Every structure is written in structure tokens, then in C-alpha cells.
Amino acid sequence: MSVAGPLALDASDSLGALAPSTASGETPLTAAAVGSVSESIDWWLVGDPADWWFVVRNVDYLAGGVLLTVGLTVASILLGFLAGFPAGAVEVYGEGLPKRLVSTAGVVLRGTPIVVILLVMYFVIGVPQVNLGVGSISPAISASILGLGLRSAAYQSQIFRAALSSVDDGQLEAGRSVGLSQFEAIRYVVVPQALRRSIPGFQNEFTIVLKDTSIVFAIGLAELLTRGYDLFTQETTAVLEVILFISGIYFVLTFTTNRALDYLGTRYAIPEGESA
Amino acid sequence: MTDGDFLRVSDVSKWYGDEQVLDEVSFGMDRGDVTVLIGPSGSGKSTMLRCVNRLAEAQEGSITLDGEEVLSPDTDVDELRREVGMVFQSFNLFAHLSAVGNVALGPRRVLDLSENEARERAANQLERVGLADQLDSYPAELSGGQQQRVGIARALAMEPKLMLFDEPTSALDPELIGEVLEVMRSLVDEGMTMLVVTHEMSFARAVADEVVFLDDGRVVERGPPEQLFERPENERTGRFLERIASHD
Numbered sequence: 001m002s003v004a005g006p007l008a009l010d011a012s013d014s015l016g017a018l019a020p021s022t023a024s025g026e027t028p029l030t031a032a033a034v035g036s037v038s039e040s041i042d043w044w045l046v047g048d049p050a051d052w053w054f055v056v057r058n059v060d061y062l063a064g065g066v067l068l069t070v071g072l073t074v075a076s077i078l079l080g081f082l083a084g085f086p087a088g089a090v091e092v093y094g095e096g097l098p099k100r101l102v103s104t105a106g107v108v109l110r111g112t113p114i115v116v117i118l119l120v121m122y123f124v125i126g127v128p129q130v131n132l133g134v135g136s137i138s139p140a141i142s143a144s145i146l147g148l149g150l151r152s153a154a155y156q157s158q159i160f161r162a163a164l165s166s167v168d169d170g171q172l173e174a175g176r177s178v179g180l181s182q183f184e185a186i187r188y189v190v191v192p193q194a195l196r197r198s199i200p201g202f203q204n205e206f207t208i209v210l211k212d213t214s215i216v217f218a219i220g221l222a223e224l225l226t227r228g229y230d231l232f233t234q235e236t237t238a239v240l241e242v243i244l245f246i247s248g249i250y251f252v253l254t255f256t257t258n259r260a261l262d263y264l265g266t267r268y269a270i271p272e273g274e275s276a
Numbered sequence: 277m278t279d280g281d282f283l284r285v286s287d288v289s290k291w292y293g294d295e296q297v298l299d300e301v302s303f304g305m306d307r308g309d310v311t312v313l314i315g316p317s318g319s320g321k322s323t324m325l326r327c328v329n330r331l332a333e334a335q336e337g338s339i340t341l342d343g344e345e346v347l348s349p350d351t352d353v354d355e356l357r358r359e360v361g362m363v364f365q366s367f368n369l370f371a372h373l374s375a376v377g378n379v380a381l382g383p384r385r386v387l388d389l390s391e392n393e394a395r396e397r398a399a400n401q402l403e404r405v406g407l408a409d410q411l412d413s414y415p416a417e418l419s420g421g422q423q424q425r426v427g428i429a430r431a432l433a434m435e436p437k438l439m440l441f442d443e444p445t446s447a448l449d450p451e452l453i454g455e456v457l458e459v460m461r462s463l464v465d466e467g468m469t470m471l472v473v474t475h476e477m478s479f480a481r482a483v484a485d486e487v488v489f490l491d492d493g494r495v496v497e498r499g500p501p502e503q504l505f506e507r508p509e510n511e512r513t514g515r516f517l518e519r520i521a522s523h524d
Binding site: 168170171173174175176177178179180181184188189192193196270271272 | 329331354355357358361362364366368369370371372381382385386414416417430431433434
């Protein structure tokens with residue numbers, strides 16, 4: 001296809017400097033095209049069959065990108081949770097040096113652009129290749145997981161800090177009054193309530209990390225979005241088709257995960273009565 | 277007056293910053309006694325109660341329970357609280373647990389009973405406070421009076437040797453106060469040692485062995501209820517009781 005519809009023009013415009021070759025030399029949007037939107041709506045919305053065929057032919061390449069996107073997201077969210085949850089707890093219940101260290105680290109990580117974090121991990125710290133039994137993780141991937149994961153930890157710590165603080169002090173006090181230690185009272189009384197309250201914030205964080213994985217192109221990795229970009233710079237008539245296709249994949253990934261978390265939230269919701 | 281020495285509070289003082297909230301408070305209880313702390317709000321009675329299980333820290337004086345010094349830095353506060361039950365004004369039930377889960381948590385995690393034993397003990401305690409039919413209800417599904425009875429059951433499940441009640445009926449609608457007081461009366465009948473902060477003067481009059489009137493962090497007057505209520509020696513006690521009575 002050639003770019004003729006407003007949606008496609010928007011898409012290539014918004015890519016701006018990233019895709020100069022697609023923006024130049026295209027058929028300009030003519031009055032006739034605008035006038036015939038009603039009859040042309042089918043094809044500009046769904047794209048040219050030949051260009052869809054191009055997407056299908058390259059689906060393997062994109063699938064590799066999906067794998068990297070999902071892998072980076074899962075690993076980063078997991079690392080973010082494992083580091084972010086305790087960090088949030090330290091910010092709420094800790095004192096002195098540990099609390100200052102954790103909150104300073106959080107401020108630094110949240111205040112640094114993610115590209116800079118990745119560049120530092122890759123070029124300055126130089127995260128090494130990690131050998132697992134079955135295979136190895138390249139330095140670029142482990143740097144990406146560490147960078148995205150620590151950044152996510154800094155954000156997740158705030159989700160959990162807010163959730164822990166939102167649980168009434170009387171809950172902790174009541175736990176202590178039956179003889180639970182501070183740690184046990186937090187563990188058995190406060191944390192179960194705080195985790196439930198952190199689900200909406202966690203849904204946000206998941207969605208952000210998923211889409212931010214594309215930033216790993218800065219250290220040479222090609223996940224879903226970067227691979228899409230590679231494709232439509234090769235086949236400049238297929239910009240819309242490629243973008244629609246990968247957007248669809250992002251949508252499926254965020255939608256299913258958010259639904260799963262919604263389900264978790266409903267499944268473990270604390271029953272509420274009318275006579276509260 | 278001879279003081280009991282099961283719980284003995286001697287010259288306890290406490291400050292929040294520069295503000296003194298308890299000023300050499302002393303009283304004593306024997307096993308099985310019921311002592312009621314009364315006084316205007318801000319008089320320090322809740323703080324006094326909370327010093328007994330160290331939810332608040334007294335800075336001076338001594339509190340001994342069954343001969344053991346409570347305020348010593350060597351005291352294991354978790355062990356102390358295992359033996360001293362507490363009922364809160366705002367119930368503070370664990371919102372994410374059912375009634376039986378609320379009561380079973382202490383026995384399960386503190387006394388290390390098995391899941392089944394803890395549940396059984398919890399069910400028994402809930403039956404004791406008249407909630408055998410609400411075992412699986414969550415706090416938000418219960419009325420205030422029912423919630424407070426779960427709170428009492430939760431404390432009882434630890435088999436405490438002393439029960440502290442911090443204004444247990446103050447947050448309740450008037451029609452729900454009776455069911456909670458009834459449970460408390462039954463505990464009195466069973467011989468439970470109870471230290472109670474309350475504004476329920478008729479309850480105090482009916483069950484207290486001693487009433488302690490606190491004002492401004494100080495014990496103004498104390499004595500058996502008939503004496504304190506009928507013939508208060510201190511003018512401030514008299515004025516407080518009149519103010520309370522005019523609202524009854």
C-alpha cells in the first residue's frame with residue numbers, strides 16, 4: 001500500500017526522525033482521498049494484502065522479538081519485586097542507615113533516564129555474561145535485566161511503601177498485642193492486606209516495564225518494537241501493517257496480564273459487608 | 277487500703293516530649309479483681325492501660341505482673357503480651373481474616389498450635405462470646421458489637437492471665453453496647469482478672485472491685501465503687517461523675 005489514510009500518516013509522522021525514509025516520497029494526502037474516506041475506509045484501516053503478506057513472512061523474526069520482550073519483562077518485574085518489596089518495607093519500617101540507603105538508591109534510580117541506566121550497566125559496570133546450566137545469557141541481556149529490574153524495583157518499592165503505609169496502625173498493634181513479634185505481625189497481618197492493595201499499582205508498573213523493554217535497543221538488542229522498526233524500514237509501504245501487528249501483540253500481552261491480575265484481585269478480595 | 281500485688285503499678289510516670297501524661301500513678305490488683313479506670317478524655321487512662329502490655333513505654337516507676345517486672349529492659353515483650361490480652365476501642369480486627377482466622381492467628385503463630393487445633397480453639401472462644409454462627413464471617417460483614425466480641429475472643433484464645441479493655445464500648449452504637457458488656461460480665465463471673473478503661477459507669481458500679489479516677493495523669497481518688505460513686509472525697513471526682521451522669 002502507499003500511505004494515504006490519516007491513521008497511516010499519523011503513524012509515520014510520529015516516528016519522525018526514526019523513519020525518514022517512510023515519510024518522504026509518499027503519496028500526499030489529497031482532497032480526493034479525504035473525500036473518499038467512506039469508500040476507502042476498508043483498505044486503509046486493514047492495509048494492503050501484499051504488505052500483510054510481508055508481515056506474515058517475517059513473523060518468525062517478530063516472534064523472536066516477542067520472546068525477548070516477554071523474557072525481559074518477566075525477569076525485570078521479578079527482580080523488581082524481589083528487590084522492590086523489601087525496599088518498600090524498609091522505607092516504612094526501617095530506620096537509620098538502611099532506610100536512608102534504600103530511599104537514596106530509589107531516588108537515584110527513579111531520577112535517572114532508563115537509557116542512561118542501561119548504558120551504565122552495559123558500558124560502565126560491564127555486567128558479564130551469565131552462564132546457566134542450559135545456556136548462557138549475553139552481557140547485553142543481563143545488563144538489560146539488571147537495569148530494567150532495578151529501575152522497576154525503585155518504582156515497585158513506592159507501590160509497596162504506599163500499600164504498607166495505608167494499612168491502619170491498629171492492625172499492627174493488634175497483631176503485637178497477641179504476642180506476634182514486629183516481623184511476624186507485619187508478615188501475617190500487614191503484608192497480606194498491603195499486597196491486595198498494591199495490585200492496581202502493580203498493573204501499571206507491569207504495563208510500563210513491558211513497553212519500556214524496547215529501550216534495550218540502546219545497547220544493541222532487538223526486541224519486538226525494534227524488530228518492527230527494522231522491518232518497516234526495509235519495506236516502507238508496510239509501516240502501518242507492521243505497527244498494527246506489533247501493537248496487537250502488545251495489546252494481547254497487557255490485556256491478558258491485567259485481566260489475570262484483576263482476577264487475582266477479585267479472587268483474594270476481602271469480603272465487605274453492608275454493616276461495616 | 278491494702279493493694280493487691282498480682283498487678284502492681286507503682287509511681288508510673290510518662291512524658292510525650294515535654295508533656296507529662298502520667299504522674300506517679302499507683303494502684304494494685306489481686307488475681308480475679310476487676311479494676312476500672314475512669315477519668316476525662318486526655319487524663320491518661322488509656323496510656324496507663326497501654327503501659328501494662330508495653331504498647332506504650334512508661335519512663336519511670338514500676339509495674340509488676342505476677343512478681344515479674346514489666347518495665348525492665350530484659351522483659352520479653354512478646355512473651356508479656358502472650359499473657360496479657362488486649363481489647364481495643366476500635367476493635368482492630370485483622371481485616372483480611374474471617375472471625376475464626378482472627379482468633380486462631382495468635383494460637384497458630386505464637387503458641388505454635390497446629391492449624392486444626394488453632395481453629396478448634398478459636399471456634400470454642402467464639403462460641404464463648406456467642407458467635408458460634410459467625411465463624412466464617414469477615415469483620416466487615418459483622419456489626420460493631422459482633423466485631424468487638426470477636427476482639428474479646430481473640431484475646432481470650434491466648435488464655436491470658438490479665439485482660440486489658442481500652443474503652444471497649446466507646447465506638448459502638450448504643451443498642452450494641454449491651455451485648456459486649458454482657459460478655460464482659462460473664463468473664464467477671466468466671467473470675468478473669470480485668471483492667472478496664474470505660475465510661476460505662478453502671479458497669480463499673482456493678483462489677484468493679486476498685487475504681488481509679490485519673491485526671492491530668494494523676495490518680496485523684498480510688499476506692500470501691502460504692503464509695504467512689506456515692507461519697508467521692510475529692511471535689512474533682514464529684515464534678516466528673518456529675519458531668520457523666522448528666523449524659524446518661
